[in-house]
Amino acid sequence: MPPGWLLRLLDPGTRRDAFEPAWHDVAAEHRERMRGARRGRRVLNRLWLRMRGWFLLLQCLSLQRRLSSVQQTSQRTGMMEGTARDFRFAARALQRRPGFTVLAAITLALGIGANTAIFSVVRSVLLRSLPYADADRLVVIWGDNATAASTRDPHAPETVQDYMREVPAVETMAAITPQWSFTLVGDGAAAERVHGFYVSGTFLPMLGVQPVIGRVLNAEDDRSADAAPVAVIGYGLWQRRFGGAESVLGSELRTVGGSATIVGVLPASFRWREEAEVWIPVVYNSFWSTGGRRVRLYEIVGRLAPDATHERAQAEAARLSARLAAEYPENLEGIRARVVPLLDDVVGPVRRALLVLLGAAGLVLILACANVASLLLVRGDGRRREVAVRAALGGTRRRIARELIAESLLLGLAGGALGMLMALGGVRALLPFVPAGIPRREEIAIDGTVLLFTLALALATGLLFGLAPLLEAFRADAAATLREGGRGASPGRRRARAVLVVAEVAVAVMIAGGASLLLRSFGNLQRVDPGFQTERVVSMDLSNLPADATERITLMESIYDRLASTAGVLAAGEVSRIPLLGGNITSRLAIEDRPLPQEEQPEIDFRRASRGYFAAMSIPLLDGRMFEAGDDVTAAPVALINDVAAERFFPNEDPIGRAVSFGGGQYLTIIGIVGGVRHLGLADAPRPEAYVHTLQGSASNPQLLVRTSADPRAALPAVRTAIRDIAPAIVISRVTTMEEARALALAGPRFNTMLFGLFAALALLLAAIGAYGVMAYSVAQRRREIGVRLSVGARPRDVAAMIVRDGMKLALLGLAIGIAGALGASRALRGLLYGVSPTDGLALGAAAAIIAVAVMLACLLSARRATSVHPIEALRVE
Amino acid sequence: VSDLKIPDLSHLQFLVIGQLRSGEASGRAIRETLRRFRVRQSGPAFYQMMARMERSGLAEGWYTQEVVEGQVMKERHYRITPAGAAAWWECRSFYEQAIAEGPDEEGLAHA
Numbered sequence: 001m002p003p004g005w006l007l008r009l010l011d012p013g014t015r016r017d018a019f020e021p022a023w024h025d026v027a028a029e030h031r032e033r034m035r036g037a038r039r040g041r042r043v044l045n046r047l048w049l050r051m052r053g054w055f056l057l058l059q060c061l062s063l064q065r066r067l068s069s070v071q072q073t074s075q076r077t078g079m080m081e082g083t084a085r086d087f088r089f090a091a092r093a094l095q096r097r098p099g100f101t102v103l104a105a106i107t108l109a110l111g112i113g114a115n116t117a118i119f120s121v122v123r124s125v126l127l128r129s130l131p132y133a134d135a136d137r138l139v140v141i142w143g144d145n146a147t148a149a150s151t152r153d154p155h156a157p158e159t160v161q162d163y164m165r166e167v168p169a170v171e172t173m174a175a176i177t178p179q180w181s182f183t184l185v186g187d188g189a190a191a192e193r194v195h196g197f198y199v200s201g202t203f204l205p206m207l208g209v210q211p212v213i214g215r216v217l218n219a220e221d222d223r224s225a226d227a228a229p230v231a232v233i234g235y236g237l238w239q240r241r242f243g244g245a246e247s248v249l250g251s252e253l254r255t256v257g258g259s260a261t262i263v264g265v266l267p268a269s270f271r272w273r274e275e276a277e278v279w280i281p282v283v284y285n286s287f288w289s290t291g292g293r294r295v296r297l298y299e300i301v302g303r304l305a306p307d308a309t310h311e312r313a314q315a316e317a318a319r320l321s322a323r324l325a326a327e328y329p330e331n332l333e334g335i336r337a338r339v340v341p342l343l344d345d346v347v348g349p350v351r352r353a354l355l356v357l358l359g360a361a362g363l364v365l366i367l368a369c370a371n372v373a374s375l376l377l378v379r380g381d382g383r384r385r386e387v388a389v390r391a392a393l394g395g396t397r398r399r400i401a402r403e404l405i406a407e408s409l410l411l412g413l414a415g416g417a418l419g420m421l422m423a424l425g426g427v428r429a430l431l432p433f434v435p436a437g438i439p440r441r442e443e444i445a446i447d448g449t450v451l452l453f454t455l456a457l458a459l460a461t462g463l464l465f466g467l468a469p470l471l472e473a474f475r476a477d478a479a480a481t482l483r484e485g486g487r488g489a490s491p492g493r494r495r496a497r498a499v500l501v502v503a504e505v506a507v508a509v510m511i512a513g514g515a516s517l518l519l520r521s522f523g524n525l526q527r528v529d530p531g532f533q534t535e536r537v538v539s540m541d542l543s544n545l546p547a548d549a550t551e552r553i554t555l556m557e558s559i560y561d562r563l564a565s566t567a568g569v570l571a572a573g574e575v576s577r578i579p580l581l582g583g584n585i586t587s588r589l590a591i592e593d594r595p596l597p598q599e600e601q602p603e604i605d606f607r608r609a610s611r612g613y614f615a616a617m618s619i620p621l622l623d624g625r626m627f628e629a630g631d632d633v634t635a636a637p638v639a640l641i642n643d644v645a646a647e648r649f650f651p652n653e654d655p656i657g658r659a660v661s662f663g664g665g666q667y668l669t670i671i672g673i674v675g676g677v678r679h680l681g682l683a684d685a686p687r688p689e690a691y692v693h694t695l696q697g698s699a700s701n702p703q704l705l706v707r708t709s710a711d712p713r714a715a716l717p718a719v720r721t722a723i724r725d726i727a728p729a730i731v732i733s734r735v736t737t738m739e740e741a742r743a744l745a746l747a748g749p750r751f752n753t754m755l756f757g758l759f760a761a762l763a764l765l766l767a768a769i770g771a772y773g774v775m776a777y778s779v780a781q782r783r784r785e786i787g788v789r790l791s792v793g794a795r796p797r798d799v800a801a802m803i804v805r806d807g808m809k810l811a812l813l814g815l816a817i818g819i820a821g822a823l824g825a826s827r828a829l830r831g832l833l834y835g836v837s838p839t840d841g842l843a844l845g846a847a848a849a850i851i852a853v854a855v856m857l858a859c860l861l862s863a864r865r866a867t868s869v870h871p872i873e874a875l876r877v878e
Numbered sequence: 879v880s881d882l883k884i885p886d887l888s889h890l891q892f893l894v895i896g897q898l899r900s901g902e903a904s905g906r907a908i909r910e911t912l913r914r915f916r917v918r919q920s921g922p923a924f925y926q927m928m929a930r931m932e933r934s935g936l937a938e939g940w941y942t943q944e945v946v947e948g949q950v951m952k953e954r955h956y957r958i959t960p961a962g963a964a965a966w967w968e969c970r971s972f973y974e975q976a977i978a979e980g981p982d983e984e985g986l987a988h989a
Contacts, residue, residue: 013929014922014926016929017925017926017928017929018921018922018923018925018926018929019922021905021921021925021928021954022920022921022922022924022925024941024951024952024953024954025905025906025909025921025953026921027951028906028951028953031946031947031949031951056921056922059920059921059922059923060922063922063923063926
């Protein structure tokens with residue numbers, strides 16, 4: 001429905017009697033059309049519904065007017081006829097200059113289309129409220145951990161309870177674990193790995209989630225872990241595993257290691273950060289009762305009290321965290337609370353990239369408007385004589401203005417319609433490239449408000465510059481214009497066109513500069529060595545393994561033996577966290593002979609790995625020795641560290657043979673140094689890392705890596721068979737090749753670079769068209785002068801050089817301003833670049849050179865046209 | 879013919895009440911009928927006419943409500959009133975009488 005303030009244009013009677021029932025019909029038709037429609041069609045349908053709403057409003061306004069006095073009606077009919085005549089006249093005028101019309105419409109369409117597409121993404125992701133009740137008052141409390149250089153530290157159970165009690169500005173709070181994996185068994189169905197969260201009972205009611213059937217978790221479920229566990233399941237799991245039957249309520253959800261009674265099903269539309277299909281009260285999470293202040297695992301989400309502000313919540317939480325850090329330094333030293341609005345927390349990682357892209361799209365719109373302005377100014381010059389003739393014949397200012405306005409409006413509408421098609425196509429084309437990491441990806445849809453805004457801007461530009469010839473005709477002496485024959489532009493207009501060319505070149509350089517920087521950064525990222533080889537490696541999660549550690553180790557060893565004899569498998573091993581696939585565990589490092597209080601011990605990334613892991617990932621051994629089969633539970637405990645840890649914690653010392661412990665556990669002897677890997681992302685340098693051998697303590701759900709001799713996907717069936725032969729009950733999930741993981745890590749920068757590159761190409765095209773238009777017109781105006789020069793013996797080459805010189809003077813000024821602007825704006829790109837400075841001379845120089853060449857080509861083309869005419873013909877034009 | 883009173887109903891109103899005589903109907907259904915008679919009228923214009931008919935006591939309108947996939951869908955329905963039925967009969971009698979008393983086709987042809 002159109003916005004309420006616009007509906008207020010209707011009197012209450014018309015709104016009640018005419019608009020509302022008609023709107024309900026349109027909405028009902030829309031609903032019928034949406035049933036079973038494909039995604040693309042749904043987007044179109046929604047846009048269509050919005051347009052129908054606007055159209056209904058216009059129809060009602062027209063009805064309302066028709067009902068006013070008869071006299072007014074007759075006057076209006078006369079005016080309507082006049083308006084129709086104006087539009088017919090304008091359409092004919094535009095038809096007479098098809099080149100101009102098409103160029104102007106396409107220019108507008110590019111600006112409108114690009115802006116609408118990118119702003120639709122930005123609005124869907126950044127600006128729209130999250131789909132939760134009273135979402136603007138939801139906040140997240142993180143720990144800002146200076147020691148671990150982390151700004152999103154979760155909290156330990158006892159700390160969560162302190163926050164719940166002592167931060168009154170946040171009235172409701174809930175604790176949530178990170179995404180948890182559950183292996184579902186029983187029900188006669190195959191074992192299945194699903195994800196979910198342990199949450200406080202207050203969590204789902206706080207977000208306003210309504211169950212499809214049954215109930216959601218509530219505060220009663222937080223009372224005690226002694227009661228029988230309950231669970232709420234997701235819509236997909238309900239349909240898939242329970243056939244969508246209502247009898248699921250009260251039945252058991254059996255997982256490896258426990259079971260819970262299903263009490264409700266959540267709607268399909270509900271989402272929380274990551275994929276989740278199982279929701280269990282946090283009191284049943286094993287670390288909730290044992291974690292004390294040590295296990296920092298829980299995110300806190302809360303709702304601000306009605307009278308509280310974000311600042312007050314921050315102050316209260318910070319006070320509490322400072323007190324807790326002083327009371328429990330061994331666990332909480334250096335951790336300060338940080339209260340963040342939920343929307344900022346969800347979209348924070350992509351905010352800068354999207355805003356920079358939005359800025360670039362805005363610059364393209366400015367460029368498009370400048371181009372249309374320059375085209376209209378050129379055209380206006382040609383029409384000065386026509387306007388002067390009509391003014392001299394008694395044409396009123398109002399009448400001529402109406403025709404010019406009609407022309408600009410028609411042009412704007414044509415550009416708008418084309419732009420809308422481009423925006424629709426643009427959003428559809430963009431969607432597959434939107435990286436999976438972008439939050440709220442599924443909510444992205446074309447935005448009607450943006451479309452209207454850009455259209456209005458384009459129309460306003462058209463009107464402003466379209467009316468220029470009229471203003472001039474009435475300001476200047478019409479007789480003088482007629483005598484002059486409408487030739488030549490006034491100095492003011494020449495200056496205006498020169499300013500436009502300079503501005504266009506400057507804006508184009510800014511966009512191209514940004515694109516060039518991102519391109520270099522992307523090239524650097526692509527060349528980055530992650531510390532392991534991604535080719536021909538496939539990873540997978542294994543679950544439903546024996547609970548007993550010894551049995552598990554024996555089983556995994558049998559799997560490795562079988563894989564070793566499987567055709568196409570070169571190496572296989574396991575690790576507790578795979579690089580680039582998310583998730584990290586850190587631990588406090590204690591070094592024997594260097595006693596430090598716990599709070600001062602450095603943090604180190606901690607992994608459990610089998611000896612085959614390093615071979616599968618091709619992580620080199622730099623010193624010492626690798627894990628061996630003999631390094632089992634009966635042998636002395638051993639560890640490997642990476643070169644970064646060796647340099648940081650043992651500078652000028654040999655770490656091999658030194659004893660270290662992790663998180664206050666037993667001491668292990670360092671037996672070797674391996675190469676560092678980029679665990680968190682390609683742009684993040686390797687961090688200090690330690691590995692302990694799985695034979696001395698295995699992970700309950702290992703992540704398996706297999707290196708193959710050919711395409712790893714082709715080898716998968718053989719790998720699955722080998723695993724199932726040994727352990728038929730094992731569940732294999734999240735199968736990903738490391739090449740895919742690498743591509744995923746590059747998806748964000750690739751998306752930014754691609755879009756920026758697209759904008760740069762648009763900018764280049766628009767700037768070249770703009771420069772060509774202005775130069776061509778300027779050459780046409782100087783035809784007589786060129787004819788005289790040629791007839792008195794000037795060489796065509798000299799004339800061409802003169803024209804190019806004139807054009808390039810403007811271009812050089814634009815380049816200089818553009819480079820200065822790009823340097824000024826480059827700060828916005830900081831954080832998006834890798835291995836290249838935002839003020840990189842090479843990148844900006846290359847961008848400027850490309851724009852300069854494009855403008856020079858435009859000037860050369862104009863010059864060639866000017867000098868190809870015979871001097872006599874050039875003189876005869878007069 | 880001279881003592882015949884011109885009926886109060888317009889052609890459109892005659893058509894609408896004609897349909898409502900066979901039972902209540904939604905606005906959409908009535909518009910569909912009008913379309914069959916090649917009446918092209920915008921939604922707002924149609925509903926404004928219906929509102930006028932309601933105010934004149936010729937028809938009664940009300941909203942029905944249905945929840946579809948969590949969204950409330952409303953639709954306007956109409957039924958004829960006794961006054962509407964009387965007006966329709968009056969209009970119909972007028973045309974029947976006008977046809978009966980008017981010049982026959984031959985007379986028209988010679989007029």
